[in-house]
Amino acid sequence: MENVLTLIAPPGGLSETIVDSVRAALAGLSAEVGDADWLALGEACDIAFAGADRKAAETAARDALDDAPLDLWAGPQEGRKKKLLVADMDSTIVTVECLDELAARIGKKKEIAAITESAMRGEVDYRESLKQRVAMLAGLKESAIQETLAGVNLTPGAETLVKTMAANGAYTLLVSSGFTVFTEPVANLAGFDDHRGNRLEITDGHLTGRVIEPILDKDAKLENLKRAADERNIPLSRSLAIGDGANDVPMIQAAGLGVAYKAKPVTQEAAMASNGARIDHTGLTAALFMQGYRLQEFAG
Helix, strand or coil, X not given: CCEEEEEXXXXXXXXXXXXXXXXXXXXXXXXEEEXXXXXXXXXXXXXXXXXXXXXXXXXXXXXXXXXXXXXXXXXEXXXXXXXXXXXXXXXXXXXXXXXXXXXXXXXXXXXXXXXHHHHHCCCCCHHHHHHHHHHCCCCCECHHHHHHHCCCCECCCHHHHHHHXXXXXXXXXXXXEEEHHHHHHHHHHHCCCEEEEEEEEEEXXXXXXXXXXXXXXXXXXXXXXXXXXXXXXXXXXXXXXXXXXXHXXXXXXXXXXXXXXXXXXXXXXXXXXXXXXXXXXXXXXXXXXXXXXXXXXXCC
């Protein structure tokens, strides 16, 4: 069968009863429905189907789940495992917004975080918001960067996602509108092949409050996705892009599988409109299950 619907729950949250209810919902669309194929017992399951529109299948499955805290995605079987991963960093690969945490070192986290939230929702221009936020950090000691890094943690499943895809031949790239002082150590920690980010201007051991041009914004994220694919002769259909904010929308829409991870509404809507996926209830390993990886194939 040419299509597959994947159900993903927190460990132990997916039962045969739930799976059977979704299979019945797909059958109600007059689809040909396959048996349950467990990718991880009690956690992730594939249901192959044919003869029904993928979006209709997702809708029927969500209705059958009746607001149960599960994630799901329906897509084609062909080309399911991707050969390129491009991921956002802040609130995606790591659990925090690094710039907001850096601002805490100068007592300005609340006001800077409010601007960050507005930018991630797409309510203000990202480039200008970034300049505004960094200007508020003028005079902060460079040592605050390392102090901030000590409190930055990977999102559950981040290392597993990156290392599993890499072990299966994928190229992995961390692309952030944040700063290279954070992307480099985070990329190393998670196992990315490379990273891209903005650059803070630092003089005499202090932040000047300026961002070094050019600024990496949503358009540059998209360009990095396209360039990485082109340089490696990887069709965009074989790419996975994942992020949470408005500046991730273009790359999510362009990727073969675009994933909105615990994302802002504008990002969720963009992912769903472009046949992408949402991860709202589970960790980043959900993006592996969506590609058909089994638990025993996970690395990291």
